[in-house]
Amino acid sequence: MRVLLSTYGSRGDVEPLAGLAVQLRALGAEVRVCAPPDEDFAQRLSGVGVSMVPVGPSARALTTAAAPPSASDLPRRAAELIAGQFEVVTAAAEGCDVLVATGMMPAAAGALSVAEKLGIRSVSVTFQQLTLPSPHRRPLAYPGRPFPPEVTDNRVLWDMDAQSINALFGEALNTNRVAHGLPPVDDVRDYVIGDRPWLATDPVLDPWQKTPGTPGTPGTPGTPGTPGTPDLDVVQTGAWILSDANPLPAELIAFLDAGTPPVYVGFGSMPMHASRDVAEVAVEAVRAQGRRAVVARGWAGLALLDGRDDCFIVGEVNQHALFARVAAVVHHGGAGTTTTATRAGAAQVVVAQATDQPYWAGRVADLGIGVAHDGPVPTVESLSAALATALAPETRARATAVAGTIRPDGATVAAHLLLDPVRRERASMSA
CATH class of the missing domain: 3.40.50.2000 (Glycogen Phosphorylase B;)
Known part of the structure; x- marks a missing residue:
């Protein structure tokens, strides 16, 4: 069984994938990771026996640049990231059974589009819940696109968030999708999140607050949401932690x-x-x-x-x-x-x-x-x-x-959630 883990971002977007990769390999899967071409990322992954396929520009160079990206820069950078995903992830995903997409939204959108094109099962993962729509809190604002101070209704703010994401990344994503034979998407955020996203955080440190009427138990299907409330069936696996056996110097x-x-x-x-x-x-x-x-x-x-x-x-x-x-x-x-x-x-x-x-x-x-x-x-x-x-x-x-309350087994839980459905499907086909 082959799994591709795809991300673009900082160390915090790469380190959890190393933890998941180790658990997937322990269950017999072949794993590779698509990540920015920074040397420390490659060393971290190779140190746990996982091969890395570099994609996009250096995350460190972008992060430490003298000037942060402006609002006008974001669509251009998004177009470059998405094009890179189609080019690199398509080759890396050949023969894979499942693809895990995380990191910056345009990169995740590109990776999920590749999985769609290849007919591969995919999972969208976030390492913090602030990108998941919820009536209990407001979304994060993108650079140069602040929310009007007079708007306080969280549901309205989440609608505005979707509009911002479409304005920043929609054209770049759909241009690449159409060029690769895929239909355009109407809502980039909804496409990336899907209707059953994974939240790879600890439930004590980062509790997901469910809305009454929305799916109930993390990791299992729930009941349909009531009208007017989000119906995300969020699967909270626990944080993906890589145990480090290296001694201190x-x-x-x-x-x-x-x-x-x-x-x-x-x-x-x-x-x-x-x-x-x-x-x-x-x-x-x-x-x-x-x-x-x-x-x-x-x-x-x-x-x-x-x-x-x-x-x-x-x-x-x-x-x-x-x-x-x-x-x-x-x-x-x-x-x-x-x-x-x-x-x-x-x-x-x-x-x-x-x-x-x-x-x-x-x-x-x-x-x-x-x-x-x-x-x-x-x-x-x-x-x-x-x-x-x-x-x-x-x-x-x-x-x-x-x-003492923090769960250490999030990566193990996630590895089983990824592999067990594929194994059951193969078993039923061979029966």
Whole structure:
């Protein structure tokens, strides 16, 4: 059995696929991943024995560019991503039994169109629920397309979201679909989500709130939705976690052993264009709390600004093992980092930058396992105050308690949901 996992995005869009790929291989499937051509992605996947097919431009180069994409740039970039999906994913998907599509919406739309063209079963997956229409919350706004402040009805806002997505990506998607013999789609968002999307997040950290009358139990078919309410049958598998057996570097272990638990500071794939200032602010805030610091370089290239022995710089490292040994984790609020820190029982300070990160910051605060920093640009004073709350004994106790509720088996659940229907179908055909 052959499975293709397709994504385009940052580390947070690739790492979960590595976790799923390992579980699929354990069940006997052949797996390959289509992902951006960044070296760290290829190394991560090859490290778990999974081949990667590069697609599109470097995600790191796009993310760390000096200027973020403007609203006028998005349709052009979408057209390039979708064309690349048709070119690369079509070849990679030949002979596959199922395709999993995730990542940026235009890329997912292209990958799902390829599966449609080849007659392959496909599944649409998201690693945060904010792209799934719900009357309980408003959608995220795209750059340059803010929602009118006077509109507060969530259902109206979701209709406007669909219109924005069609305006940004519809022409590019349908041009490519028609060129490959497929009919155009009327609603890009509905096409990508489908009527049974998967939500690969932990139900404690990220509970999906069902609307009365919509399908009920995650992972199983439900009853039809009532008129006027979304009828998405969301399958929440749990987060796709890749267990990391790599030991921490000896030098890092020596640093950890040399004093009280430090505070980890890292912003993952976020560019943090004022990275020098951010690193300096963070270290000063940590020192103000009488703590040492472990600073992760990340895509922002954070660096230490002095030679004092109370700080240690790290690159790629076993985050779960490290987070279990620190006093708190200061991070950007990516879904993966938030889940890892929560599983490790670490108190958190989330300095959210964009997209879904404010949501994860809010979840951390709501669960009482850390602090949502007020705004994306910390000062020594604001970060030190947030750390004081995160480092309080009651926050640590709550973080330890919540850690025991996080499910570790999401990738296993998803692997069975992918493969079992194909196996049953083959068994019935051969009977």
